Amino acid sequence: MARIEKNEMRKTKIGAALTMLIVTVVAYTCIKLIGELVGEVTAQELYASAFDEHVDSTGQIRLPKDFQNSWVFLGSWAIDGSQTNQTGAVGFHNVYTQPGVVDYFKLNGNFPDGAMLIKELLASETGEMTTGTVSHATEVQGWFVMVKDHVGRFETNPLWGDGWGWALFNADDPENTVTTDYRQDCLTCHVPAREDDWIYLSGYPHLNL
């Protein structure tokens, strides 16, 4: 009789432990899935909200604040100084976009509505370091901004067209763009990248990795 009771108790214990294990695994999976979903939605909201936060109702583009800390760094262009007889780089162009844009691009092969590309211009200095002759970025000189527009929202605004909003901000006035007409101020220089939706994709390896 006692042995049967012991066996029964053992079975109950094993049953309880199994139930706990299953509950834990299910709960963990649910929390992880919800977390991933929320993360994805938040990332999408970041580029979807561009037209609420960084573009006004007439299509004037505002430079996002503090993007260097919370956006994704896409890549850097170093401007060679040898053409002007200088050693190393004479400037860096660092390009950023919102979180979520890289994932969207990898999936769809293009930029989502509201995606922004910001190219920050930085001066540079070159010196001898333990790694060799090295250039590093110094002060900010300005920002080139593009905003992806799938809808054709601001047809009469000369900052908008060819699927993008276009604006340049000088470092001394980040509030107001100096661009008046993207066709004159921007487009001709981006013609070599026309096939890639006007973007110089070769500088952003993580869009394709």
Ligand code: HEC
């Ligand atoms: C002198 C030619 C030139 C002009 C003018 C120009 N761009 Fe560009 N832009 C480039 C080149 C070349 C790159 C990539 C290499 C680099 O930055 O050196 C680039 C890169 C960019 C990038 C990063 C995304 C990309 O395409 O790789 C943005 C954003 C950008 N330009 C916006 C603008 C805007 C907005 C204007 C007009 C206000 C403008 N550009 C005018 C030549 C130009």
